Amino acid sequence: MSTPILIQSRKPVPNRWRIREAEPSPGLPGEPTALAAGDLVPLALWKAVRERLAGPSHDLAARVGVLLSPEDDPYELRTDLHRLGAIAIRFPVFTDGRGYSAARLLRQQLGYRGLLMAVGDVLRDQLLLLERCGFDTFWLREDQNVIDALAAFDDFSDAYQAAAARVPLFARRQPRGETRP
Incomplete structure (x- = not known):
């Protein structure tokens, strides 16, 4: 993957x-891989080096990220979430939806607030749904046009399903005669 542009928070970066x-490799004694x-x-690899990157003298952990494959368990990162620079979730094929579930677990159950990136077979048509599951950064497949992909966020104005970051449409309704504060 060599795409020079990501979409992060709905902007190309x-x-x-x-x-x-x-x-994992042993590396030199006393040196993190x-x-x-x-x-x-x-x-x-993260599990093999994380102890060597612990402590206040190592700020590298905040500048690296963990790449989760569909078969990886996001709960294995629960003690590291506060110090990771990013978590990327790999989508090996367009039809593999396990990454959506992993994102929801990380955001809603584990409380991860850092950068959450979708990588791999990531297409324009997935972006809005990926964002609703908690992704904020997208590494598009090489044949995807970034400018065209940005328009995907405006394809639908409202949704009925709950999202990781927004209140669903039905919950935004107000009883008659009441006003919002």
Whole structure:
């Protein structure tokens, strides 16, 4: 994936993230595996190095992210959420919806407030639904046009389903004769 532009908070931004597919390696004694700011690392690699990145002297943890695959359990990150720079969820194919559930778990049950990125087979038609599940950043598939994708956020003005960030339409209704404060 080499898309130079991400969509973050509904705006195009330069992509400073890199996906590291490497497996855990022992590294040099006393040295965290060669991670750099902007690395998105698989959960297995994060688990192998997270203890070495603990403590106030290591701010690198806040500048790297964890890449979750569909089979990864978001609950494995529950003790690390406060110090991660980002969590990316991989969509290997358009039809794999497990990432939507992982995003809702991270936002609503685990209370994650940091950057939540959709990566992989991410298409324009998914963006609004991904956002409703809690994603705020989108790494589009290479054949997708960023400008066209930005228009997807305005495809629908209201929704009836609950969302991770918004009150559903039915809950916004007001009883007759009452005014909102």
